[in-house]
Amino acid sequence: MKILVVSTNAGTRMGGEAMKAVQYFAHLLSEGRDARLVTHARNRDELVAMFDPARLIFVEDGLAQRAAWRSRIGRPLVGMLFHRAVARLARRFDPADTVLHYLCPISPVAPRFAPPGYRVMIGPLSGNIHYPAALGRRAPFRGRAMARLHAPLQRLLGRLFRDRARAAVLLVSGGARTRRSLACAGCAPGRMVDVLDAGVSPGLLARPRPAGDGAGGRFACIGRMVDDKGFDLAIRAVAQAGPGVDLVLHGDGPMRPALEALARDLGVAGQVRFAGWLDHAGLGPALDACDAFVMPSLAEANGIAMQEAMALGLPVVAFDWGGPGDLGRNGGAVLVPVGPTRDMVAGLAGAMRDLAADPARAKSVGARGRAVARARFGWPQVAASWSRHYDDMAARGRRAGDGRG
Structure with missing residues:
Protein backbone atom coordinates (compact mmCIF):
# COMPACT_ATOMS: atom_id res chain seq x y z
CA MET A 1 0.00 0.00 0.00
CA VAL A 200 8.97 14.83 20.07
CA SER A 201 12.08 13.08 18.79
CA PRO A 202 13.42 10.17 20.87
CA GLY A 203 16.78 11.96 21.01
CA LEU A 204 15.26 14.96 22.73
CA LEU A 205 13.35 12.78 25.18
CA ALA A 206 16.56 10.94 26.08
CA ARG A 207 18.63 14.11 26.49
CA PRO A 208 19.84 14.62 30.09
CA ARG A 209 18.05 17.24 32.13
CA PRO A 210 19.40 20.80 31.79
CA ALA A 211 22.20 21.66 34.17
CA GLY A 212 20.09 24.32 35.89
CA ASP A 213 17.36 21.76 36.58
CA GLY A 214 14.79 24.53 36.89
CA ALA A 215 16.56 26.17 39.81
CA GLY A 216 16.83 29.72 38.52
CA GLY A 217 15.06 32.56 36.79
CA ARG A 218 16.20 32.42 33.17
CA PHE A 219 13.14 31.72 31.01
CA ALA A 220 13.26 30.73 27.34
CA CYS A 221 10.58 31.63 24.81
CA ILE A 222 10.51 30.46 21.19
CA GLY A 223 8.45 31.58 18.22
CA ARG A 224 7.92 33.98 15.38
CA MET A 225 7.63 37.56 16.55
CA VAL A 226 4.05 38.26 15.60
CA ASP A 227 1.15 39.47 17.72
CA ASP A 228 -0.55 36.17 18.52
CA LYS A 229 2.64 34.77 20.09
CA GLY A 230 2.20 37.25 22.97
CA PHE A 231 5.90 38.07 23.41
CA ASP A 232 4.99 41.55 24.61
CA LEU A 233 3.06 40.02 27.52
CA ALA A 234 6.13 38.03 28.54
CA ILE A 235 8.28 41.19 28.46
CA ARG A 236 5.72 43.05 30.58
CA ALA A 237 5.67 40.09 32.98
CA VAL A 238 9.45 40.30 33.38
CA ALA A 239 9.09 43.98 34.26
CA GLN A 240 6.47 43.13 36.91
CA ALA A 241 8.38 40.15 38.27
CA GLY A 242 11.42 42.30 39.02
CA PRO A 243 15.08 41.30 39.47
CA GLY A 244 15.84 37.60 39.33
CA VAL A 245 13.66 36.88 36.30
CA ASP A 246 15.28 37.04 32.86
CA LEU A 247 13.93 36.21 29.41
CA VAL A 248 15.69 34.81 26.34
CA LEU A 249 13.60 35.26 23.19
CA HIS A 250 14.46 32.90 20.34
CA GLY A 251 12.93 33.91 17.04
CA ASP A 252 12.48 36.78 14.66
CA GLY A 253 9.69 38.52 12.81
CA PRO A 254 8.03 41.83 12.01
CA MET A 255 7.38 42.75 15.65
CA ARG A 256 10.99 42.46 16.79
CA PRO A 257 11.79 46.22 16.64
CA ALA A 258 8.65 47.05 18.64
CA LEU A 259 9.44 44.36 21.20
CA GLU A 260 13.00 45.62 21.61
CA ALA A 261 11.63 49.14 22.12
CA LEU A 262 9.14 47.83 24.70
CA ALA A 263 11.92 46.19 26.70
CA ARG A 264 13.87 49.47 26.70
CA ASP A 265 10.81 51.54 27.64
CA LEU A 266 10.01 49.23 30.57
CA GLY A 267 13.61 49.33 31.79
CA VAL A 268 14.23 45.61 31.34
CA ALA A 269 16.52 45.63 28.30
CA GLY A 270 19.18 44.06 30.52
CA GLN A 271 16.81 41.24 31.51
CA VAL A 272 15.46 40.47 28.03
CA ARG A 273 17.82 39.05 25.42
CA PHE A 274 16.87 38.76 21.76
CA ALA A 275 18.76 35.68 20.60
CA GLY A 276 17.51 35.58 17.00
CA TRP A 277 16.27 32.68 14.94
CA LEU A 278 16.92 29.25 16.46
CA ASP A 279 17.67 26.35 14.15
CA HIS A 280 16.04 23.14 15.35
CA ALA A 281 19.44 21.46 15.67
CA GLY A 282 20.36 24.06 18.29
CA LEU A 283 17.19 23.62 20.35
CA GLY A 284 18.64 21.31 22.99
CA PRO A 285 21.73 23.40 23.79
CA ALA A 286 19.68 26.62 23.78
CA LEU A 287 17.16 25.27 26.28
CA ASP A 288 19.91 23.66 28.37
CA ALA A 289 21.16 27.20 29.02
CA CYS A 290 17.80 28.20 30.56
CA ASP A 291 16.01 27.24 33.75
CA ALA A 292 12.39 27.35 32.60
CA PHE A 293 10.18 27.99 29.61
CA VAL A 294 7.34 30.44 29.05
CA MET A 295 4.75 30.21 26.29
CA PRO A 296 2.56 33.34 26.22
CA SER A 297 0.76 32.48 22.96
CA LEU A 298 -2.77 33.83 22.56
CA ALA A 299 -4.06 31.68 19.69
CA GLU A 300 -1.89 28.56 19.66
CA ALA A 301 -3.59 25.52 18.21
CA ASN A 302 -1.01 23.13 19.63
CA GLY A 303 2.42 24.11 20.98
CA ILE A 304 5.30 22.01 19.65
CA ALA A 305 7.90 24.21 21.36
CA MET A 306 6.12 23.62 24.67
CA GLN A 307 6.15 19.86 24.09
CA GLU A 308 9.89 19.99 23.47
CA ALA A 309 10.54 22.08 26.58
CA MET A 310 8.54 19.61 28.68
CA ALA A 311 10.50 16.74 27.11
CA LEU A 312 13.73 18.37 28.31
CA GLY A 313 12.40 18.68 31.84
CA LEU A 314 12.06 22.47 31.91
CA PRO A 315 9.20 23.79 34.04
CA VAL A 316 6.74 25.50 31.70
CA VAL A 317 4.47 28.50 32.26
CA ALA A 318 1.68 29.02 29.72
CA PHE A 319 -1.79 30.45 29.40
CA ASP A 320 -4.65 28.05 29.97
CA TRP A 321 -5.92 28.49 26.43
CA GLY A 322 -5.85 26.46 23.24
CA GLY A 323 -3.14 23.89 22.70
CA PRO A 324 -0.87 24.91 25.60
CA GLY A 325 -3.79 24.60 28.00
CA ASP A 326 -4.46 21.07 26.77
CA LEU A 327 -0.79 20.04 26.90
CA GLY A 328 -0.21 21.41 30.38
CA ARG A 329 -3.30 19.99 32.02
CA ASN A 330 -3.01 17.75 35.10
CA GLY A 331 0.15 19.31 36.45
CA GLY A 332 2.30 19.12 33.32
CA ALA A 333 2.83 22.90 33.42
CA VAL A 334 1.90 26.01 35.38
CA LEU A 335 -1.22 27.34 33.64
CA VAL A 336 -2.24 30.99 33.98
CA PRO A 337 -5.95 31.80 33.51
CA VAL A 338 -6.92 34.01 30.58
CA GLY A 339 -8.78 37.27 31.12
CA PRO A 340 -8.11 40.99 30.70
CA THR A 341 -4.56 41.80 29.62
CA ARG A 342 -3.49 43.23 32.98
CA ASP A 343 -4.60 40.06 34.78
CA MET A 344 -2.82 37.80 32.29
CA VAL A 345 0.42 39.78 32.65
CA ALA A 346 0.14 39.72 36.45
CA GLY A 347 -0.53 35.98 36.42
CA LEU A 348 2.42 35.34 34.14
CA ALA A 349 4.70 37.50 36.30
CA GLY A 350 3.61 35.75 39.47
CA ALA A 351 4.14 32.28 38.04
CA MET A 352 7.59 33.17 36.68
CA ARG A 353 8.64 34.85 39.94
CA ASP A 354 7.44 31.87 42.01
CA LEU A 355 9.40 29.34 39.95
CA ALA A 356 12.53 31.49 40.06
CA ALA A 357 12.27 31.81 43.85
CA ASP A 358 11.42 28.17 44.61
CA PRO A 359 13.92 25.73 43.05
CA ALA A 360 12.23 22.70 44.62
CA ARG A 361 8.89 23.57 43.06
CA ALA A 362 10.50 24.36 39.72
CA LYS A 363 12.23 20.99 39.76
CA SER A 364 8.96 19.24 40.62
CA VAL A 365 7.02 20.96 37.82
CA GLY A 366 9.78 20.13 35.34
CA ALA A 367 9.84 16.49 36.40
CA ARG A 368 6.06 16.15 36.04
CA GLY A 369 6.19 17.75 32.61
CA ARG A 370 8.95 15.42 31.49
CA ALA A 371 7.02 12.39 32.75
CA VAL A 372 4.01 13.52 30.69
CA ALA A 373 6.22 14.03 27.64
CA ARG A 374 7.83 10.61 27.94
CA ALA A 375 4.47 8.92 28.36
CA ARG A 376 2.63 10.74 25.57
CA PHE A 377 4.80 12.87 23.26
CA GLY A 378 7.34 10.45 21.77
Whole structure:
Protein backbone atom coordinates (compact mmCIF):
# COMPACT_ATOMS: atom_id res chain seq x y z
CA MET A 1 0.00 0.00 0.00
CA LYS A 2 1.36 3.40 -1.02
CA ILE A 3 0.96 6.39 1.27
CA LEU A 4 1.04 9.94 -0.08
CA VAL A 5 1.70 12.36 2.78
CA VAL A 6 0.57 15.82 1.66
CA SER A 7 1.96 18.92 3.38
CA THR A 8 2.18 22.43 1.96
CA ASN A 9 5.46 22.98 3.83
CA ALA A 10 8.09 20.49 4.95
CA GLY A 11 11.53 21.21 6.38
CA THR A 12 13.46 22.30 9.44
CA ARG A 13 13.43 26.07 8.78
CA MET A 14 9.75 26.91 8.37
CA GLY A 15 8.15 26.41 11.76
CA GLY A 16 6.39 23.64 13.63
CA GLU A 17 4.09 22.32 10.91
CA ALA A 18 6.93 21.95 8.41
CA MET A 19 9.09 20.21 11.01
CA LYS A 20 6.22 17.88 11.89
CA ALA A 21 5.88 16.81 8.25
CA VAL A 22 9.59 15.96 8.01
CA GLN A 23 9.66 14.05 11.29
CA TYR A 24 6.54 12.05 10.54
CA PHE A 25 7.63 11.20 7.00
CA ALA A 26 11.03 10.05 8.30
CA HIS A 27 9.25 7.86 10.83
CA LEU A 28 7.12 6.22 8.13
CA LEU A 29 10.22 5.43 6.09
CA SER A 30 11.96 4.01 9.17
CA GLU A 31 9.00 1.64 9.57
CA GLY A 32 9.45 0.44 6.01
CA ARG A 33 6.27 2.10 4.74
CA ASP A 34 5.98 2.73 0.99
CA ALA A 35 5.51 6.47 1.50
CA ARG A 36 5.91 9.59 -0.66
CA LEU A 37 5.98 13.18 0.55
CA VAL A 38 4.00 15.63 -1.59
CA THR A 39 4.93 19.24 -0.89
CA HIS A 40 5.62 22.60 -2.50
CA ALA A 41 8.71 23.00 -4.67
CA ARG A 42 10.06 25.74 -2.37
CA ASN A 43 11.04 22.92 0.01
CA ARG A 44 13.07 21.02 -2.60
CA ASP A 45 16.65 22.06 -1.76
CA GLU A 46 16.51 20.95 1.86
CA LEU A 47 14.43 17.82 1.32
CA VAL A 48 16.53 16.27 -1.45
CA ALA A 49 19.48 16.37 0.96
CA MET A 50 17.43 14.53 3.59
CA PHE A 51 15.49 11.90 1.62
CA ASP A 52 15.68 9.74 -1.49
CA PRO A 53 14.46 12.09 -4.26
CA ALA A 54 12.35 9.23 -5.63
CA ARG A 55 10.26 9.52 -2.45
CA LEU A 56 9.54 13.21 -3.02
CA ILE A 57 6.87 14.80 -5.21
CA PHE A 58 7.00 18.57 -5.64
CA VAL A 59 4.17 20.89 -6.64
CA GLU A 60 5.47 23.62 -8.91
CA ASP A 61 3.84 27.04 -9.05
CA GLY A 62 1.68 27.64 -12.09
CA LEU A 63 0.66 31.03 -13.43
CA ALA A 64 -2.46 31.09 -11.25
CA GLN A 65 -0.51 30.32 -8.07
CA ARG A 66 2.10 33.00 -8.77
CA ALA A 67 -0.61 35.56 -9.49
CA ALA A 68 -2.52 34.65 -6.34
CA TRP A 69 0.62 34.91 -4.20
CA ARG A 70 1.36 38.42 -5.48
CA SER A 71 -2.16 39.60 -4.69
CA ARG A 72 -3.38 40.30 -1.16
CA ILE A 73 -6.92 39.50 -2.26
CA GLY A 74 -5.91 36.32 -4.05
CA ARG A 75 -3.48 34.99 -1.46
CA PRO A 76 -6.12 32.86 0.34
CA LEU A 77 -6.47 30.92 -2.93
CA VAL A 78 -2.84 29.73 -2.84
CA GLY A 79 -3.62 26.76 -0.63
CA MET A 80 -6.61 25.75 -2.73
CA LEU A 81 -4.52 25.85 -5.90
CA PHE A 82 -1.85 23.74 -4.22
CA HIS A 83 -4.38 21.05 -3.34
CA ARG A 84 -5.88 21.16 -6.84
CA ALA A 85 -2.40 20.42 -8.17
CA VAL A 86 -1.97 17.61 -5.63
CA ALA A 87 -5.21 16.01 -6.86
CA ARG A 88 -3.81 15.92 -10.39
CA LEU A 89 -0.51 14.42 -9.23
CA ALA A 90 -2.25 11.82 -7.07
CA ARG A 91 -3.95 10.34 -10.11
CA ARG A 92 -0.61 8.81 -11.11
CA PHE A 93 -1.19 6.27 -8.35
CA ASP A 94 -3.68 3.40 -8.33
CA PRO A 95 -6.56 4.32 -5.98
CA ALA A 96 -7.00 0.66 -5.06
CA ASP A 97 -3.53 0.67 -3.50
CA THR A 98 -3.07 4.27 -2.29
CA VAL A 99 -3.88 6.27 0.83
CA LEU A 100 -3.91 10.07 0.63
CA HIS A 101 -2.95 11.55 3.99
CA TYR A 102 -3.46 15.33 4.08
CA LEU A 103 -1.17 16.18 6.99
CA CYS A 104 -0.73 19.97 6.85
CA PRO A 105 -2.16 22.58 7.13
CA ILE A 106 -4.02 21.94 10.39
CA SER A 107 -7.02 24.04 9.36
CA PRO A 108 -10.39 22.26 9.63
CA VAL A 109 -11.79 24.76 7.12
CA ALA A 110 -9.49 24.43 4.10
CA PRO A 111 -10.78 22.12 1.34
CA ARG A 112 -8.32 19.49 0.09
CA PHE A 113 -10.04 18.45 -3.17
CA ALA A 114 -9.20 14.76 -2.74
CA PRO A 115 -9.88 12.90 -6.00
CA PRO A 116 -12.64 10.28 -5.78
CA GLY A 117 -11.86 6.62 -5.24
CA TYR A 118 -8.88 7.04 -2.90
CA ARG A 119 -8.69 6.20 0.78
CA VAL A 120 -8.36 9.60 2.49
CA MET A 121 -7.21 10.63 5.95
CA ILE A 122 -7.00 14.29 6.99
CA GLY A 123 -5.20 15.67 9.99
CA PRO A 124 -4.32 16.13 12.71
CA LEU A 125 -6.71 19.09 12.58
CA SER A 126 -6.43 21.67 15.32
CA GLY A 127 -7.98 24.89 14.10
CA ASN A 128 -10.93 26.99 15.22
CA ILE A 129 -8.66 28.74 17.73
CA HIS A 130 -9.07 32.46 18.34
CA TYR A 131 -7.88 35.06 20.85
CA PRO A 132 -9.52 34.91 24.30
CA ALA A 133 -12.68 37.01 24.24
CA ALA A 134 -11.48 39.13 27.18
CA LEU A 135 -8.68 40.56 25.03
CA GLY A 136 -11.27 42.35 22.94
CA ARG A 137 -9.82 44.37 20.11
CA ARG A 138 -6.28 43.14 20.55
CA ALA A 139 -7.16 40.45 18.03
CA PRO A 140 -6.75 41.73 14.45
CA PHE A 141 -9.95 42.66 12.64
CA ARG A 142 -9.63 39.68 10.30
CA GLY A 143 -9.31 37.33 13.26
CA ARG A 144 -12.35 38.79 15.00
CA ALA A 145 -14.37 38.55 11.80
CA MET A 146 -13.33 34.94 11.24
CA ALA A 147 -14.31 34.03 14.79
CA ARG A 148 -17.84 35.31 14.13
CA LEU A 149 -18.07 33.82 10.65
CA HIS A 150 -16.43 30.48 11.36
CA ALA A 151 -19.55 28.36 11.84
CA PRO A 152 -21.56 29.72 8.88
CA LEU A 153 -18.46 29.60 6.67
CA GLN A 154 -17.89 25.97 7.62
CA ARG A 155 -21.49 25.11 6.78
CA LEU A 156 -21.17 26.78 3.38
CA LEU A 157 -17.81 25.18 2.56
CA GLY A 158 -19.09 21.84 3.81
CA ARG A 159 -21.88 21.98 1.25
CA LEU A 160 -19.63 23.17 -1.57
CA PHE A 161 -16.70 20.83 -0.90
CA ARG A 162 -17.47 17.40 0.51
CA ASP A 163 -13.89 16.18 0.87
CA ARG A 164 -13.80 16.41 4.67
CA ALA A 165 -17.18 14.76 5.14
CA ARG A 166 -16.16 11.97 2.76
CA ALA A 167 -12.76 11.30 4.33
CA ALA A 168 -12.49 7.90 5.95
CA VAL A 169 -10.62 9.28 8.98
CA LEU A 170 -10.35 12.77 10.47
CA LEU A 171 -7.55 13.04 13.02
CA VAL A 172 -8.51 15.69 15.59
CA SER A 173 -5.93 17.26 17.89
CA GLY A 174 -7.91 20.38 18.77
CA GLY A 175 -10.46 18.66 20.99
CA ALA A 176 -14.03 19.87 21.28
CA ARG A 177 -13.48 23.17 19.47
CA THR A 178 -12.24 21.38 16.33
CA ARG A 179 -14.92 18.69 16.54
CA ARG A 180 -17.56 21.45 16.59
CA SER A 181 -15.98 23.03 13.54
CA LEU A 182 -15.96 19.76 11.60
CA ALA A 183 -19.54 19.02 12.60
CA CYS A 184 -20.55 22.32 10.99
CA ALA A 185 -18.98 21.03 7.76
CA GLY A 186 -21.14 17.91 7.88
CA CYS A 187 -18.49 15.52 9.21
CA ALA A 188 -19.75 12.49 11.11
CA PRO A 189 -18.45 12.17 14.70
CA GLY A 190 -17.73 8.49 14.07
CA ARG A 191 -14.97 9.41 11.64
CA MET A 192 -13.22 11.75 14.07
CA VAL A 193 -10.33 10.32 16.11
CA ASP A 194 -8.65 12.27 18.94
CA VAL A 195 -4.85 12.35 18.69
CA LEU A 196 -1.91 14.57 19.58
CA ASP A 197 -0.89 17.15 17.00
CA ALA A 198 2.82 16.31 16.92
CA GLY A 199 5.54 14.29 18.56
CA VAL A 200 8.97 14.83 20.07
CA SER A 201 12.08 13.08 18.79
CA PRO A 202 13.42 10.17 20.87
CA GLY A 203 16.78 11.96 21.01
CA LEU A 204 15.26 14.96 22.73
CA LEU A 205 13.35 12.78 25.18
CA ALA A 206 16.56 10.94 26.08
CA ARG A 207 18.63 14.11 26.49
CA PRO A 208 19.84 14.62 30.09
CA ARG A 209 18.05 17.24 32.13
CA PRO A 210 19.40 20.80 31.79
CA ALA A 211 22.20 21.66 34.17
CA GLY A 212 20.09 24.32 35.89
CA ASP A 213 17.36 21.76 36.58
CA GLY A 214 14.79 24.53 36.89
CA ALA A 215 16.56 26.17 39.81
CA GLY A 216 16.83 29.72 38.52
CA GLY A 217 15.06 32.56 36.79
CA ARG A 218 16.20 32.42 33.17
CA PHE A 219 13.14 31.72 31.01
CA ALA A 220 13.26 30.73 27.34
CA CYS A 221 10.58 31.63 24.81
CA ILE A 222 10.51 30.46 21.19
CA GLY A 223 8.45 31.58 18.22
CA ARG A 224 7.92 33.98 15.38
CA MET A 225 7.63 37.56 16.55
CA VAL A 226 4.05 38.26 15.60
CA ASP A 227 1.15 39.47 17.72
CA ASP A 228 -0.55 36.17 18.52
CA LYS A 229 2.64 34.77 20.09
CA GLY A 230 2.20 37.25 22.97
CA PHE A 231 5.90 38.07 23.41
CA ASP A 232 4.99 41.55 24.61
CA LEU A 233 3.06 40.02 27.52
CA ALA A 234 6.13 38.03 28.54
CA ILE A 235 8.28 41.19 28.46
CA ARG A 236 5.72 43.05 30.58
CA ALA A 237 5.67 40.09 32.98
CA VAL A 238 9.45 40.30 33.38
CA ALA A 239 9.09 43.98 34.26
CA GLN A 240 6.47 43.13 36.91
CA ALA A 241 8.38 40.15 38.27
CA GLY A 242 11.42 42.30 39.02
CA PRO A 243 15.08 41.30 39.47
CA GLY A 244 15.84 37.60 39.33
CA VAL A 245 13.66 36.88 36.30
CA ASP A 246 15.28 37.04 32.86
CA LEU A 247 13.93 36.21 29.41
CA VAL A 248 15.69 34.81 26.34
CA LEU A 249 13.60 35.26 23.19
CA HIS A 250 14.46 32.90 20.34
CA GLY A 251 12.93 33.91 17.04
CA ASP A 252 12.48 36.78 14.66
CA GLY A 253 9.69 38.52 12.81
CA PRO A 254 8.03 41.83 12.01
CA MET A 255 7.38 42.75 15.65
CA ARG A 256 10.99 42.46 16.79
CA PRO A 257 11.79 46.22 16.64
CA ALA A 258 8.65 47.05 18.64
CA LEU A 259 9.44 44.36 21.20
CA GLU A 260 13.00 45.62 21.61
CA ALA A 261 11.63 49.14 22.12
CA LEU A 262 9.14 47.83 24.70
CA ALA A 263 11.92 46.19 26.70
CA ARG A 264 13.87 49.47 26.70
CA ASP A 265 10.81 51.54 27.64
CA LEU A 266 10.01 49.23 30.57
CA GLY A 267 13.61 49.33 31.79
CA VAL A 268 14.23 45.61 31.34
CA ALA A 269 16.52 45.63 28.30
CA GLY A 270 19.18 44.06 30.52
CA GLN A 271 16.81 41.24 31.51
CA VAL A 272 15.46 40.47 28.03
CA ARG A 273 17.82 39.05 25.42
CA PHE A 274 16.87 38.76 21.76
CA ALA A 275 18.76 35.68 20.60
CA GLY A 276 17.51 35.58 17.00
CA TRP A 277 16.27 32.68 14.94
CA LEU A 278 16.92 29.25 16.46
CA ASP A 279 17.67 26.35 14.15
CA HIS A 280 16.04 23.14 15.35
CA ALA A 281 19.44 21.46 15.67
CA GLY A 282 20.36 24.06 18.29
CA LEU A 283 17.19 23.62 20.35
CA GLY A 284 18.64 21.31 22.99
CA PRO A 285 21.73 23.40 23.79
CA ALA A 286 19.68 26.62 23.78
CA LEU A 287 17.16 25.27 26.28
CA ASP A 288 19.91 23.66 28.37
CA ALA A 289 21.16 27.20 29.02
CA CYS A 290 17.80 28.20 30.56
CA ASP A 291 16.01 27.24 33.75
CA ALA A 292 12.39 27.35 32.60
CA PHE A 293 10.18 27.99 29.61
CA VAL A 294 7.34 30.44 29.05
CA MET A 295 4.75 30.21 26.29
CA PRO A 296 2.56 33.34 26.22
CA SER A 297 0.76 32.48 22.96
CA LEU A 298 -2.77 33.83 22.56
CA ALA A 299 -4.06 31.68 19.69
CA GLU A 300 -1.89 28.56 19.66
CA ALA A 301 -3.59 25.52 18.21
CA ASN A 302 -1.01 23.13 19.63
CA GLY A 303 2.42 24.11 20.98
CA ILE A 304 5.30 22.01 19.65
CA ALA A 305 7.90 24.21 21.36
CA MET A 306 6.12 23.62 24.67
CA GLN A 307 6.15 19.86 24.09
CA GLU A 308 9.89 19.99 23.47
CA ALA A 309 10.54 22.08 26.58
CA MET A 310 8.54 19.61 28.68
CA ALA A 311 10.50 16.74 27.11
CA LEU A 312 13.73 18.37 28.31
CA GLY A 313 12.40 18.68 31.84
CA LEU A 314 12.06 22.47 31.91
CA PRO A 315 9.20 23.79 34.04
CA VAL A 316 6.74 25.50 31.70
CA VAL A 317 4.47 28.50 32.26
CA ALA A 318 1.68 29.02 29.72
CA PHE A 319 -1.79 30.45 29.40
CA ASP A 320 -4.65 28.05 29.97
CA TRP A 321 -5.92 28.49 26.43
CA GLY A 322 -5.85 26.46 23.24
CA GLY A 323 -3.14 23.89 22.70
CA PRO A 324 -0.87 24.91 25.60
CA GLY A 325 -3.79 24.60 28.00
CA ASP A 326 -4.46 21.07 26.77
CA LEU A 327 -0.79 20.04 26.90
CA GLY A 328 -0.21 21.41 30.38
CA ARG A 329 -3.30 19.99 32.02
CA ASN A 330 -3.01 17.75 35.10
CA GLY A 331 0.15 19.31 36.45
CA GLY A 332 2.30 19.12 33.32
CA ALA A 333 2.83 22.90 33.42
CA VAL A 334 1.90 26.01 35.38
CA LEU A 335 -1.22 27.34 33.64
CA VAL A 336 -2.24 30.99 33.98
CA PRO A 337 -5.95 31.80 33.51
CA VAL A 338 -6.92 34.01 30.58
CA GLY A 339 -8.78 37.27 31.12
CA PRO A 340 -8.11 40.99 30.70
CA THR A 341 -4.56 41.80 29.62
CA ARG A 342 -3.49 43.23 32.98
CA ASP A 343 -4.60 40.06 34.78
CA MET A 344 -2.82 37.80 32.29
CA VAL A 345 0.42 39.78 32.65
CA ALA A 346 0.14 39.72 36.45
CA GLY A 347 -0.53 35.98 36.42
CA LEU A 348 2.42 35.34 34.14
CA ALA A 349 4.70 37.50 36.30
CA GLY A 350 3.61 35.75 39.47
CA ALA A 351 4.14 32.28 38.04
CA MET A 352 7.59 33.17 36.68
CA ARG A 353 8.64 34.85 39.94
CA ASP A 354 7.44 31.87 42.01
CA LEU A 355 9.40 29.34 39.95
CA ALA A 356 12.53 31.49 40.06
CA ALA A 357 12.27 31.81 43.85
CA ASP A 358 11.42 28.17 44.61
CA PRO A 359 13.92 25.73 43.05
CA ALA A 360 12.23 22.70 44.62
CA ARG A 361 8.89 23.57 43.06
CA ALA A 362 10.50 24.36 39.72
CA LYS A 363 12.23 20.99 39.76
CA SER A 364 8.96 19.24 40.62
CA VAL A 365 7.02 20.96 37.82
CA GLY A 366 9.78 20.13 35.34
CA ALA A 367 9.84 16.49 36.40
CA ARG A 368 6.06 16.15 36.04
CA GLY A 369 6.19 17.75 32.61
CA ARG A 370 8.95 15.42 31.49
CA ALA A 371 7.02 12.39 32.75
CA VAL A 372 4.01 13.52 30.69
CA ALA A 373 6.22 14.03 27.64
CA ARG A 374 7.83 10.61 27.94
CA ALA A 375 4.47 8.92 28.36
CA ARG A 376 2.63 10.74 25.57
CA PHE A 377 4.80 12.87 23.26
CA GLY A 378 7.34 10.45 21.77
CA TRP A 379 7.16 10.25 17.97
CA PRO A 380 6.83 6.45 17.98
CA GLN A 381 3.63 6.67 20.08
CA VAL A 382 2.21 9.69 18.24
CA ALA A 383 3.01 8.38 14.76
CA ALA A 384 1.54 4.97 15.56
CA SER A 385 -1.71 6.60 16.66
CA TRP A 386 -1.96 8.13 13.16
CA SER A 387 -0.52 5.44 10.90
CA ARG A 388 -2.57 2.56 12.30
CA HIS A 389 -5.54 4.04 10.46
CA TYR A 390 -3.88 3.34 7.10
CA ASP A 391 -4.18 -0.37 7.76
CA ASP A 392 -7.68 0.02 9.18
CA MET A 393 -8.79 1.82 6.02
CA ALA A 394 -7.26 -0.86 3.83
CA ALA A 395 -9.02 -3.57 5.81
CA ARG A 396 -12.37 -1.80 5.61
CA GLY A 397 -11.90 -0.82 1.98
CA ARG A 398 -13.34 2.61 2.73
CA ARG A 399 -12.52 5.26 0.16
CA ALA A 400 -13.44 8.88 -0.50
CA GLY A 401 -16.97 9.08 -1.80
CA ASP A 402 -18.15 5.86 -0.12
CA GLY A 403 -20.79 7.79 1.78
CA ARG A 404 -20.91 9.52 5.12
CA GLY A 405 -21.12 6.42 7.33
